[in-house]
Amino acid sequence: MDRPYVGRFAPSPSGYMHMGNLLAMLLAWLDCRVHDGRMIFRMEDLDTARTSPEYARALAEDLQWLGLDWDEGYPDPAYCQSNRTDLYAEAFHALEDRGLVYPCWCSRAQRLAAASAPHPGEAVHDPNCPCSRMTDAQRTARLSSDRPPAWKARTPDETFSVMDGHYGHFAQNLSRAGGDFIIRRADGVYAYQLAVSVDDMRMGVTRVVRGRDLLSSAPRQAWLIRTLGGTPPGYCHLPLLTGGKNGEKLSKRLGSRSTQAMRREYDPRALVGLLAYLADLLPAPEPLWPRELLPLFDWAKVPTEDISLENIPALSHIN
Numbered sequence: 001m002d003r004p005y006v007g008r009f010a011p012s013p014s015g016y017m018h019m020g021n022l023l024a025m026l027l028a029w030l031d032c033r034v035h036d037g038r039m040i041f042r043m044e045d046l047d048t049a050r051t052s053p054e055y056a057r058a059l060a061e062d063l064q065w066l067g068l069d070w071d072e073g074y075p076d077p078a079y080c081q082s083n084r085t086d087l088y089a090e091a092f093h094a095l096e097d098r099g100l101v102y103p104c105w106c107s108r109a110q111r112l113a114a115a116s117a118p119h120p121g122e123a124v125h126d127p128n129c130p131c132s133r134m135t136d137a138q139r140t141a142r143l144s145s146d147r148p149p150a151w152k153a154r155t156p157d158e159t160f161s162v163m164d165g166h167y168g169h170f171a172q173n174l175s176r177a178g179g180d181f182i183i184r185r186a187d188g189v190y191a192y193q194l195a196v197s198v199d200d201m202r203m204g205v206t207r208v209v210r211g212r213d214l215l216s217s218a219p220r221q222a223w224l225i226r227t228l229g230g231t232p233p234g235y236c237h238l239p240l241l242t243g244g245k246n247g248e249k250l251s252k253r254l255g256s257r258s259t260q261a262m263r264r265e266y267d268p269r270a271l272v273g274l275l276a277y278l279a280d281l282l283p284a285p286e287p288l289w290p291r292e293l294l295p296l297f298d299w300a301k302v303p304t305e306d307i308s309l310e311n312i313p314a315l316s317h318i319n
């Protein structure tokens with residue numbers, strides 16, 4: 001029997017949302033609603049040092065302000081990753097029982113990078129990591145004498161592919177291209193890749209819509225879910241919005257103008273219309289609510305190339 005269509009918003013409350021996040025949320029919502037799906041709003045607040053309840057509340061307000069609703073999730077604490085540690089621990093032990101986990105004492109910078117969604121330029125795995133080749137005796141000795149390690153999943157030398165709803169067939173050799181990856185940091189925090197996979201599996205998510213910077217993570221997430229006995233969701237990635245002087249990807253880290261600032265200047269419908277125009281769902285920006293876009297929504301219209309905000313006069317002051 002076909003599984004019910006279940007989509008999700010899964011933001012990290014590590015800052016205010018910017019245009020790129022909003023575009024992802026809008027397309028995730030349209031994709032779900034056009035299929036009469038159920039929308040889940042999961043708060044990815046696993047790394048409590050880098051996220052805050054204030055940002056979480058602001059994210060929820062932004063979505064409501066834009067007319068993007070959800071059927072279950074935030075503020076229900078069961079949908080906040082910070083409350084789901086037991087589930088991640090269970091999955092961690094299941095992987096451990098299968099001999100797929102090993103400790104790693106490599107640099108701190110690597111560990112920090114691995115707990116959040118990977119972004120370009122963040123090293124997650126060193127293919128020459130000496131920890132992956134230790135004998136059991138070496139590991140035992142080091143575990144009792146050294147500082148706490150991070151823990152990595154050992155990936156098989158196997159090609160795993162996903163059929164992306166927008167970018168098509170995407171295959172990756174898990175060990176050679178993706179590499180072993182951290183599933184638990186040295187400070188005990190479970191890492192993004194494990195948490196997101198466990199949650200998508202346990203929440204019955206059948207469709208993941210998000211920025212294409214995470215396309216390269218899809219094979220390892222699908223592999224983790226299969227290894228844990230679940231059925232991976234369908235993945236569907238969207239182009240990134242680029243802006244600024246050098247055409248970089250917009251991100252909270254690059255200080256792009258936040259939704260909070262935009263809320264003061266924009267009618268939400270005007271912003272929805274701009275986003276729809278950027279995604280080629282409208283020939284020109286025109287104010288409307290997300291539900292008015294449903295009859296116009298079609299992934300075939302959405303570009304696969306990244307979208308530059310630079311030459312869009314209406315947006316020149318947003319970034």
Ligand code: GLU
Pocket residue numbers: 010011012044117196209210214
């Ligand atoms: N929480 C991640 C982020 O905000 C997205 C995770 C995902 O969609 O898989 O970057």
